[in-house]
Amino acid sequence: MKTSDGSLWEGLRQGEKSAFDQIYYLYVKLLFNYGKRYTANDELIEDCIQNLFTDLWVKRKKLGKTNNIKAYLLLSIKRRILRQIGIQQKKLMVHLHVDFVFEFSVEDKMIQEANHVEKVKQLNRTLTKLTPKQKEVIYLKFYEDLSYKEIAEIMNVEIKAIYKITARALNFLKENFTMLVFYWLLS
Amino acid sequence: MERKESKNLEKLLLDDSFVHWIKYGNDPSWEKWANENPKHQQTVLKAQQVVSAFQLKEDFPTAEKIDLLKNNIDDNIILHGGTNPVNWGVWTKWAAAIALIVSCFAVLYNVSKIHGPEVGQAYKLIEKSTHNGQKLTTNLPDGSKVMLNTNSKMSYEFPFNGNERIIHLEGEAFFEVTRDTLRPFRVISSGITTTALGTSFNINSKHEKGVDVSLLTGKVSVQNLSGESVILYPGNKVVAIDNDLVHTEQFDYNQELGWKDGVLIFRDVSFPEIVDKLEDWYGIKVDSRLKLKDNIHYSGNYKNETLEEVLQGISFIYHFEYTIHADESRVEIYN
Numbered sequence: 001m002k003t004s005d006g007s008l009w010e011g012l013r014q015g016e017k018s019a020f021d022q023i024y025y026l027y028v029k030l031l032f033n034y035g036k037r038y039t040a041n042d043e044l045i046e047d048c049i050q051n052l053f054t055d056l057w058v059k060r061k062k063l064g065k066t067n068n069i070k071a072y073l074l075l076s077i078k079r080r081i082l083r084q085i086g087i088q089q090k091k092l093m094v095h096l097h098v099d100f101v102f103e104f105s106v107e108d109k110m111i112q113e114a115n116h117v118e119k120v121k122q123l124n125r126t127l128t129k130l131t132p133k134q135k136e137v138i139y140l141k142f143y144e145d146l147s148y149k150e151i152a153e154i155m156n157v158e159i160k161a162i163y164k165i166t167a168r169a170l171n172f173l174k175e176n177f178t179m180l181v182f183y184w185l186l187s
Numbered sequence: 188m189e190r191k192e193s194k195n196l197e198k199l200l201l202d203d204s205f206v207h208w209i210k211y212g213n214d215p216s217w218e219k220w221a222n223e224n225p226k227h228q229q230t231v232l233k234a235q236q237v238v239s240a241f242q243l244k245e246d247f248p249t250a251e252k253i254d255l256l257k258n259n260i261d262d263n264i265i266l267h268g269g270t271n272p273v274n275w276g277v278w279t280k281w282a283a284a285i286a287l288i289v290s291c292f293a294v295l296y297n298v299s300k301i302h303g304p305e306v307g308q309a310y311k312l313i314e315k316s317t318h319n320g321q322k323l324t325t326n327l328p329d330g331s332k333v334m335l336n337t338n339s340k341m342s343y344e345f346p347f348n349g350n351e352r353i354i355h356l357e358g359e360a361f362f363e364v365t366r367d368t369l370r371p372f373r374v375i376s377s378g379i380t381t382t383a384l385g386t387s388f389n390i391n392s393k394h395e396k397g398v399d400v401s402l403l404t405g406k407v408s409v410q411n412l413s414g415e416s417v418i419l420y421p422g423n424k425v426v427a428i429d430n431d432l433v434h435t436e437q438f439d440y441n442q443e444l445g446w447k448d449g450v451l452i453f454r455d456v457s458f459p460e461i462v463d464k465l466e467d468w469y470g471i472k473v474d475s476r477l478k479l480k481d482n483i484h485y486s487g488n489y490k491n492e493t494l495e496e497v498l499q500g501i502s503f504i505y506h507f508e509y510t511i512h513a514d515e516s517r518v519e520i521y522n
Contacts, residue, residue: 017420024257029247036246046248050256054263103244142241145210147203163201170197 005069012056013063020057023069030070030144031077037100037139038081044088048080071150074140078154100132102139126176134169137162196230200237209234258387261404261421316340317358320470322446327352330365331372334447337467338393359391361447364405379427383407388419389444397428401443441488449491455484461501465518469494475520477507494518 011019028049035045052073056063066072085098104123127135133155140151148166152159199205208214209231221227248256315335317323323335328345329352335341339358347353347370354362356376364372366385374381376390379398386405392398400409402419410416411430419425424438445452451468453461462473471494485504489497498509498518510519 021257024260025253028253028256032248033246042248046252046256050259050263053260057260057264104241138241139243141206142210142238143243145207148201149203166201167197170200174197 006065006067009063009066009069012060013065015060017057020053020060023056023073024053027070027073031073034074034144035077035081037102037136038078038098039085044084045081048077048084052076052080068146068150070144071146071154074144074146075154098132100136100139102135102143103127126173129176130169130172133157133165134172137165138169141166196233196237199230199234205234206238209238258404264421310344310346312342313345314340314342318470319467327354329367329370329372332363334361336360336391336393336446337470356390357392359389359393359446361387361389361444363387377427378412378430380410381407382410389447391443397426399443400425400427401438403444445488451489451492451497453485453487455486457482457484458505461485465494465497471516471518473518473520476522477505477520478522479505 008019008023012023031049031052032045035048036042039045082098104127130138136155137151140146140154141148146154148162149159152162155162157165204214205217208217221231315323315325315333317335317337317339319337321337325333325335327333327343328347331352333341333354336359339356339360341354341356341358341360343352343354350370352367352370352372354372354374356374360374362372362374362383364383364386368384372383372385374383374390376392377398379392379400381388381390381400383405386407387403388405388407389401389403390398391401400407400419401424402421404421406418406420408416408418409425409427409432411427411432413430415432417425417432417434419434422437423434424443425432425434427433439454441450441452442454451464453464456464458475458477458479462475465471466473483504485501487500489500495511498511498520501507502509507520507522509521512518
């Protein structure tokens with residue numbers, strides 16, 4: 001995956017439209033999905049995606065090398081979305097506060113028992129108690145499978161702090177999920 | 188491996204390669220580690236439970252939305268002037284040979300049609316046309332969309348023949364073609380054939396100089412009667428004059444496609460050309476008694492503006508007076 005990322009990116013830098021198209025179709029869903037963690041405003045996310053990809057092509061000659069297109073795009077879309085939300089909130093004279101919101105899926109394979117819906121609800125209630133940073137690390141690590149180094153870049157935090165945030169989040173989940181899927185962590 | 192063995196699950200979850208392996212597999216060193224000790228296999232099972240618990244609710248855009256965004260992005264790119272150069276058909280000779288065969292078939296097909304359609308297949312010739320001052324947007328049987336500019340005409344047989352979608356065009360139209368790789372979409376206009384699979388482009392055969400094909404998104408090939416062809420990429424335009432294919436790398440969006448967004452555009456045109464364009468655009472008759480001292484050329488853009496507003500703009504340059512007779516659809520211009 002990483003090697004093809006490198007050649008795809010190189011193709012884009014060389015001006016291959018097909019490489020650009022491929023990158024778009026590979027990552028657009030993921031970027032939209034990530035954007036939804038910051039805002040429920042679909043239009044704002046779509047605008048950011050359009051501008052991101054337009055710039056990606058127009059400014060392709062200025063792009064550096066990368067071996068992880070996903071991490072690059074996630075960071076880029078995050079910056080754009082937060083900037084837009086910032087502008088919106090400034091207009092409304094609201095202090096900048098952006099939460100990171102996600103939910104476990106009810107269709108989760110592993111909780112398919114009679115009372116699984118109730119369990120997912122409990123999981124989701126517990127999630128809301130995590131700090132936005134803890135939620136974001138959990139999301140980028142266990143859902144997007146980024147490396148801790150890449151997560152540190154996206155979140156603009158030292159890598160040591162990322163480890164700490166992750167450990168604390170896992171610990172919190174362990175303590176609050178005693179009856180749930182995290183029961184094993186106690187054993 | 189010793190180091191890994193000593194870790195408990197929480198610590199393992201802080202290891203990139205471990206989480207990646209749990210999610211996607213395919214890591215011999217971790218597989219070896221798991222097989223070393225039954226305890227490790229227990230740990231792997233738990234890790235799988237944790238990681239699979241992080242199956243989140245996903246908000247993905249619809250396929251239509253994804254394509255729509257892509258079209259917008261491609262449009263933006265064109266407007267920013269960043270596209271690929273045209274790939275000229277270096278295989279022109281081969282293309283010519285193939286085209287010859289194709290056109291033979293086309294003739295045969297037409298002949299057989301004169302003798303009547305295939306049994307059980309009734310073809311109907313559908314024609315759409317516009318007059319002065321009239322534009323028309325219409326859908327084709329395959330879901331493609333056509334916007335016909337003023338004074339233009341197109342026709343096709345319904346239903347489409349099984350292998351291709353053929354449209355005949357006189358005048359100017361903008362096409363948004365529904366993708367169908369099995370049935371190429373061909374527009375034939377003054378001997379120029381434009382072939383697309385799924386794409387959006389503009390064809391203009393209104394002026395005497397030749398046929399213009401401008402591509403907005405996707406990819407098309409444009410072929411003349413001698414079988415020479417050229418491939419266009421978004422932003423490219425080809426002008427076919429007397430069977431020669433002359434290409435411009437980057438077209439002017441407003442000039443070629445402005446009409447479909449209601450932009451009336453004049454680029455370095457003479458006064459008689461302005462009159463022609465106004466008659467065509469607004470569906471009026473212009474009676475000009477204007478005496479011009481010198482041959483001034485005019486440029487200007489008018490987006491969704493009335494005839495009055497446009498006349499006012501132009502009158503500043505040519506210093507004329509005008510009277511609009513709305514009831515007669517007529518305009519008088521004089522000094």
